[in-house]
Amino acid sequence: MSAVWRASRAAVKRRRLQTFVIGLVVLCSTTTVLLALGLLDAASSPFDKAFAAQRGPHTVATFDTANTSPEQLARTARRPGVEAAAGPFEQRVLDVPAGWLWMPGGSLTVVGRADPGGPVDRIELLAGHWATAPGEIVVGWNSEGSPGPRLLGTTLEVPGSAPLTVVGFAASMSRSAGAWVSPEQMTALRPSAAQMLYRFTHSSTDAQLASALTGATAELPEGALTGTQTHLALKQAFSALADSYLPFMTLFGVLGLLVSALIVGNVVSGAVVSGYRHIGVLKALGFTPNQVVAVYLTMMAVPAVVGAVLGTLLGNALAAPVLSVAFAGIETGGTAVGDIGAWVSVVCLLGMPALVLLTALVPALRAHRLPAARAIRAGGAPRTGRGLRVQRVLGGTRLPRAVSMGLGQPFARPGRTLLTLAAIVLGVTTVTLATGLTSTMLAFEAAGRGGDGARIHVEAGGAVNGRPAPVLGDGPTEQRLRSLPGATGVRARGLAEVSLIGQSRPVFASFYRGDDASAPGRIARGREARAADEITAGPAFLTQRGLKVGDRVTLTLNGRQAAATVVGELVEGNARELDATWQTFLHLSPEAGAAEYEVRLAAGADVQAYVEAAEAIDPNLRVSVLDGRNAGTVTVVAFSSVFTVLLSVVAALGVLNTVLLSVRERRRDLGMLKSIGMTPRQVVAMTVTSVAGVGAVGGLLGIPLGLIAHRLVVDNVGVVTFPESMKDVWDAPLVAGLLLAGVAIAVLGALVPARSAARMTIASALHTE
Numbered sequence: 154m155s156a157v158w159r160a161s162r163a164a165v166k167r168r169r170l171q172t173f174v175i176g177l178v179v180l181c182s183t184t185t186v187l188l189a190l191g192l193l194d195a196a197s198s199p200f201d202k203a204f205a206a207q208r209g210p211h212t213v214a215t216f217d218t219a220n221t222s223p224e225q226l227a228r229t230a231r232r233p234g235v236e237a238a239a240g241p242f243e244q245r246v247l248d249v250p251a252g253w254l255w256m257p258g259g260s261l262t263v264v265g266r267a268d269p270g271g272p273v274d275r276i277e278l279l280a281g282h283w284a285t286a287p288g289e290i291v292v293g294w295n296s297e298g299s300p301g302p303r304l305l306g307t308t309l310e311v312p313g314s315a316p317l318t319v320v321g322f323a324a325s326m327s328r329s330a331g332a333w334v335s336p337e338q339m340t341a342l343r344p345s346a347a348q349m350l351y352r353f354t355h356s357s358t359d360a361q362l363a364s365a366l367t368g369a370t371a372e373l374p375e376g377a378l379t380g381t382q383t384h385l386a387l388k389q390a391f392s393a394l395a396d397s398y399l400p401f402m403t404l405f406g407v408l409g410l411l412v413s414a415l416i417v418g419n420v421v422s423g424a425v426v427s428g429y430r431h432i433g434v435l436k437a438l439g440f441t442p443n444q445v446v447a448v449y450l451t452m453m454a455v456p457a458v459v460g461a462v463l464g465t466l467l468g469n470a471l472a473a474p475v476l477s478v479a480f481a482g483i484e485t486g487g488t489a490v491g492d493i494g495a496w497v498s499v500v501c502l503l504g505m506p507a508l509v510l511l512t513a514l515v516p517a518l519r520a521h522r523l524p525a526a527r528a529i530r531a532g533g534a535p536r537t538g539r540g541l542r543v544q545r546v547l548g549g550t551r552l553p554r555a556v557s558m559g560l561g562q563p564f565a566r567p568g569r570t571l572l573t574l575a576a577i578v579l580g581v582t583t584v585t586l587a588t589g590l591t592s593t594m595l596a597f598e599a600a601g602r603g604g605d606g607a608r609i610h611v612e613a614g615g616a617v618n619g620r621p622a623p624v625l626g627d628g629p630t631e632q633r634l635r636s637l638p639g640a641t642g643v644r645a646r647g648l649a650e651v652s653l654i655g656q657s658r659p660v661f662a663s664f665y666r667g668d669d670a671s672a673p674g675r676i677a678r679g680r681e682a683r684a685a686d687e688i689t690a691g692p693a694f695l696t697q698r699g700l701k702v703g704d705r706v707t708l709t710l711n712g713r714q715a716a717a718t719v720v721g722e723l724v725e726g727n728a729r730e731l732d733a734t735w736q737t738f739l740h741l742s743p744e745a746g747a748a749e750y751e752v753r754l755a756a757g758a759d760v761q762a763y764v765e766a767a768e769a770i771d772p773n774l775r776v777s778v779l780d781g782r783n784a785g786t787v788t789v790v791a792f793s794s795v796f797t798v799l800l801s802v803v804a805a806l807g808v809l810n811t812v813l814l815s816v817r818e819r820r821r822d823l824g825m826l827k828s829i830g831m832t833p834r835q836v837v838a839m840t841v842t843s844v845a846g847v848g849a850v851g852g853l854l855g856i857p858l859g860l861i862a863h864r865l866v867v868d869n870v871g872v873v874t875f876p877e878s879m880k881d882v883w884d885a886p887l888v889a890g891l892l893l894a895g896v897a898i899a900v901l902g903a904l905v906p907a908r909s910a911a912r913m914t915i916a917s918a919l920h921t922e
Contacts, residue, residue, distance in 0.1 A: 157444050160435065161451035168452075174813060175509075176456035176463075178806045182414075183464025183505045184471065185799045189407070190497045191472050204384060207275045208237070209327040210350035212366050213382040215244065218347050221377040226349055232369040237352040239273035242266050243336065243344035247311060254292065254307055254319070263290070264330040264348055265339025273350040274327050281305050281321030284334050287341065291321040291333045314342055328387060346379065359385060414508065415576045415807070442522070449517045450510055457509035465501045471795075555835040559842030562815060570847060573811045577851030578858065580804035581895045585859020586866070587793035588891065592882035593867055593875060594790060597724065606641065607760045609752040611767055612775040627746035630770065631667065634750055637766045639758030642668030645747035647738045653698070654707040654714075660694075661727075662708065664745070666735030668753075677874035678702055679721030685736035688717045691726015692874040695719070708733075710741040725873045751779075801898055808844050808902025815843065816910045824915050833911035840907035841900055848899025852892040859891070 165172050216226060223241050230238030243265045269276035269283055284291045290309065307319045317334065329350060334342070353365035362383050370378055435445050552560070563570040613630055627645070635643045647664040675681070675689075679702040682689050688706070695701060702722055708715045715737055723732070738745045754763060760778055767776045816823070823836065831839075860883065867875050 156440070157447045157451065160440070160448045161455070164431065164448065164452050165455055170813065172452075172456045174806065174810050175453065176460040178803065178810065179457050179460030179505055179509060180464040180467070181799065181803045181806060183461050183501050184468040185796075185803060186505065187465060187468030187497055187501045188472060188795070188799070190500065191468070191494070201388070204326045204388070207277065207326045208273055208352070209325075209384055210239070210273050210329060211353050211356040211384050212351045212362055213327060213329045214349045214351065214366065214370070214378060215380040216241070216347045216349065216373070216377050217379050218243070218345065220374050221347075223347065225373055225377075226347060228372065229349060229369045230351075232371070234354050234365045234368050235351055236354050237272040238349060239271045240349040241347040242350075243339045244330070244346045244348045245339065245342045245344040247309070247332075247342075249309070253309065254304060261331045263332045263334055263339070263342065265336040265342075265344065266330075266333045267336055269323060269333075273352055274325060274329050276333070277324045279322045279324055281319075283323075284320055284338065286335065287338050288315055288318055289320045289334065289338065290317040291323050292319055293325055293328075293331050293333075294322040311342065326387075327384065328382070356384070359383065411579055415572055415579070436524075446514070446517045450513055453509050453513040454506060457506040461502055461505040464505070465498050468501065469498060553835075553838070555831070555839040556842045559839040560846050562839075562843040563847055566815070569811055569814070573807055573844070574847050574851050574854075576804045576807045577848055577895050577898055578855040580800050580898050581852050581855025581891065582858040582862060583797055583800045584894045585856050585891050586862045587797040588887070589859065589863035589882055590793050590866065591790050593863075593879050596879045596882065597873070597875065606639075606754040606756045606758060608779040609754065609760070609763060609767065610777050610779050611750040611752060612777075613747060613749060613771075613773075630774070631747065631750060633770045634752055634767060637763055639754045639760075639763045640752050641755045642753045644668055644751045644753075645735070646749050646751065647735065647745050648748045649710055649738070649742065649745070651708045651710045651741065654709060660729045660731060662688075662738075663730065663732050664735050664738035665732065666747075667750075675723055676721045677724045677876045679719075682720055682732060682734050685734060685740060686715070686717050687720045688731050688733045688737070689721040689723050690719065690731040691723045691728075693728035694726055694731060695722060697728050708737070708741060713741045715740050722874055724875065724879075804898050805902035808848075808899050809905060812840060812844055812903045812906040816840065816906050820913070823910055823913060827913075827915045836911040837907045840910055841903045844899040844903045845896050848895040848897070849892070850895070851899070852895030855895060856888060856891050 226241040229235070230240075245263050247261045247263055249261045266276075267285075269278055278291070279294055281291070305319055305321070308316045309319070310316050317338075323333070327350070329348065351366070351369060353362065353369075355361040355365060362385065366378075366381065432445050432449070435448060436442070440448070611634060613627075631643055631645055634640060644665060644667040647666075649662050649664070650659050651662045652659045677692070679689070688708075690700070700706070700719055702719050704719050706717055706719065708717060717733065717737060726732075752763070752767075754760065764776050764778065768774060827836070864880065867880050
């Protein structure tokens, strides 16, 4: 064994460049594979990960306290099939005025709870502190991030009770409540219901949840259970945005795995094949066939293990910021779902060296059976017959001799060339897909901007921090905003929670009026709503309710009804939101006013001056500048960029290895060509041309695959319906540029060994090992 180790160590030291290339390829491939697997793992179940981290309840059950007692409810936690339970928590529904905490008016479910922890539904406190004293309330905040301390201290008037002061904001994956107070405060609110939170042993289907809940509540009086909410229903709503990313995440992940496996296989098998001469020498010195195989497996294992370890560390360092971008904007409370599981690192640490050894084992076993003399002959340059015919044909053309010789070289090693070609094809496919997705998402982000000027968001509803409502009314406020210097248009938006006849859950409606009420680029199918009986909605809203353009619905608010027709499908939209006209709003609520305004400024207008002027109109107006960024656009562009760079680098390293082995095998040929007058520039041209042709073919094959992949992704995004104008992003210059991507990958990988070959002296080239 000591002889095997000494021979392996000597070979590693002697072939430093080859060892470095193998280690670098494994490092980049491991990083890519780790990000790809982590991406697939995180995207497959973002809701489940965040829900499990907060120990979310499988079922939130509401009971009528007039029909059951707290003791009876507590006993349900010990019934068969109940894994864990929390409660009972007393509950009351409060009415919230429109504009309170910048939210649309409606009902607010408040629960009495002593602390945010417990065995079920561990609530994440985002700002402030938990409500422990009378008059305090913690409000659920389901938007991204936290509203910050500026809204702490806001009061909520409760009829028949003392006002409640907001002392904290919290996030709950289970949506078990909209706000929390202390149990003592809940008693003062005179609750009429109680809540139990259950985690069941079997909870993967609706039938299992229903059966488990029936078993848990079997001993309760009839009519005690008044309502339920399951985690499966929440999952569909919470993960809608992540599911929309899943098609392209999966595609990038698969591409990363394929390219990495191909490059590792190409590099390692080529290294072993190029070492056949060394294998023959070892056999001539007395090494047994098994010892020869052990030497080469050890040679490959050393850089593979080092590369896998470094690649795993680098991948984990990149994973946190990259995956956090992917899930920005997805409602997960305070839980980070972008963390990579430990199994991914283990797979990379063990899997990549194993892949290297398996790839090296095949050619090593083939050399295992060769006699020493044949192995030495096989380790020379490839047989001339493989590429000679092609080179003769090319030599008869008007191409420069260095170019014709370079174009014929790939045919000498067809197996190695095909592996390199496959890696370049996948690299070009990735570049094409990334370019198309980026163009589509940038067009999507630009839709509805209505010009190059800045956009100002003005919120005008409700009291903040105990201050009174804005002094100016809706109409005067809009007029003042319109009259300020730099404003080119103002669009008012009214908000209300309305019900649809025949639908169990209420929805949030946005009612628009004013300039640019029909923002361009917002409609994927149909048209914008213009009349009192017309609405528009996003694809998720229509899909979940079985609606399409042309269908009729009936909206209800405050006892009033309004029939409306779906006249358009928005490019995007929340599953619980619809858009309607201001006429519809006045029909449902005659005293309605705008909750916010969007002001469009002229290009070059002084944004800060306008913000200060708008704030001076009324101290209770909240003015901010819209940055125009979209979470989906940021995610797509970030992932496209990261994986394009990674896969292009890995593919270029594969080309570098191919050219390096080719130069190594043709040292004597290069020496002879130089001795008869070939210049260093001609050597570089011949070497680069040998892979540039492969790169061009890879571009021709990879572009159609990338176009198909782009169309598959943009056609299968669940929460966005892209119009054809956003999908058709290809033009002749762009496609021509993509065609050069394969050539660029090949040339970049070939430059270093080509320049090394050009600097090689005739004596060193003709020197045998």
